[in-house]
Amino acid sequence: MDKFAYETTIVLFGRFICTIQDSFRILQPKKYFHFTHTIMGQISDTNINDNNEVATQADLAEVLEVAAKAGHILLENGAEISRVEDIMGRISSHFGVDSGNFFVLSNGIFTTGRANKITKSGAQASTYANVEFIPLRAIQLSKVVAVNRLSYDISNGRINLAEARERLERISSAAPKPAWEQILGSGLGAGGFCAVFGGGWMDCLAALVVGLLLYAFVLGVSGRYLSKIVGGTCNALVATLLCVLCWRMGFGDSLANIIIGAIMPLIPGVPFVNGVRDLANSDYLAGFTRLTDAMLGFFCIAVGVSLGFILDGTLHGGVVSISMTVSPQTASVFLQALAAFIGTAAFALLFGIDREHYVPAGVIGAIGWALYLVLVRQCGATPVTATLASSTLVCIVSRMAAIPFRIPAQGFLLCGIFPLVPGAGIFWFTYYLTDSQFDLSMQSGWMASKVAIAIVLGIILAMELPQRLFSHNHRTH
Secondary structure (H helix, E strand, O other), rough: OHHHHHHHHHHHHHHHHHHHHHHHHHHHHOOOOOOOOOOOOOOHHHHOOOOOOOOHHHHHHHHHHHHHHHHHHHHHOOHHHHHHHHHHHHHHHHEOOOOOOOEOOOOOEEEHHHHHHOOOOOOOOOEEEEEEOOOOOOOHHHHHHHHHHHHHHOOOOOOOHHHHHHHHHHHHHHOOOHHHHHHHHHHHHHHHHHHHHOOOHHHHHHHHHHHHHHHHHHHHHHHHHHHHHHHHHHHHHHHHHHHHHHHOOOOOOOHHHHHHHHHHHHHHHHHHHHHHHHHHHOOHHHHHHHHHHHHHHHHHHHHHHHHHHHHHHHHHHOOOOOOOOOOOOOOOOOOOOHHHHHHHHHHHEEEEEEOOHHHHHHHHHHHHHHHHHHHHHHHOOOHHHHHHHHHHHHHHHHHHHHHHHHHHHHHHHHHHHHHHOOHHHHHHHHHHHOOOOOOHHHHHHHHHHHHHHHHHHHHHHHHHHHHHHHHOOOOOO
């Protein structure tokens, strides 16, 4: 078997292993395998001289290991596929290795490479192949920003290979946000989005308290001991039961708005937005995989909320009767924009964005939500049309803000899009389905689907705009 066929076999086998590992991880998230294979051609020392230069085996392996390390950090912390491939290629090509052999999936990286320089005597240059499974973990977008900046420092010749490896190790080992800060972010996000979706002051306060308790449960129990599906369902169940308990104790007026705010920290916004961006970049396999992951997250939320209502109904003789309400206390455009700012900035904290970016992320979310309200209230636009326009604006402003703040646009987009996510639609679909009001359930589910499609189209339209409209420098995008 020739070397190309051998490397192809290794990569295909690695894809099979990653698929098996991903299935295994869903059932037992704390146990996974790591598969790596390296191939090196043999080079004689006599072929390496001033007139006959070639990358040594150690050089080739080290360069591609550094590139793979960068890709690993990016992929496990929420970067889109195109960014992972671009940065890996940028690093390897700068250090003299063929950069056209990176294949990235949503949970795996396949790396092959060869030295660009071949000896004049015809000796074979060293080759390398590596297959790596990337387990999912908590998102820290600050690491994506750090690796993105590192790649440009490398391409500009500011650091050498050893320094790049050292910086990657520091980035990889950087601690996440403190637990208290994440819990606070969840509480503020839940309270802010409760107001966005129509809650009054007491509803927002109840959602804030539930958000705090919910994320303590996420960090202490479900994130450590439960699989993704079971954990996601339990998170929504706990949030619903806590909201019902608060409401039955007289803490809050609108149970629906309290629950909607409380479950917002559970919304799978990262796989949803990244899936859309991957589709926009014609990476259909990764795009549909991540969108499927997002749909699974929505499904777990729906199941958890439904179970919460069923358990409460068992104790109180039937599913509690609730209806859609909008409190006049928080209905003004100014207060709605302020609530969107608080909620979006809180989610920037949850996603691990650097602290100096909390405010601009919040401003972008507030701008998008304010436009939505003006279009619906003043211009008579439908929610779908208003969502399309607002999501397009959020993406455009995110790309503009990425330049001065030296952060990938993805960081602002992931946070800024949250006020437009159909969290309320998902809740009402679930509630009506649990209460056997199937017609209303289908109407709510269909509206939520149309809003989600409008967000997808808005992001795709904005991403199609050429980068030169925002800056002649492509580095932060």
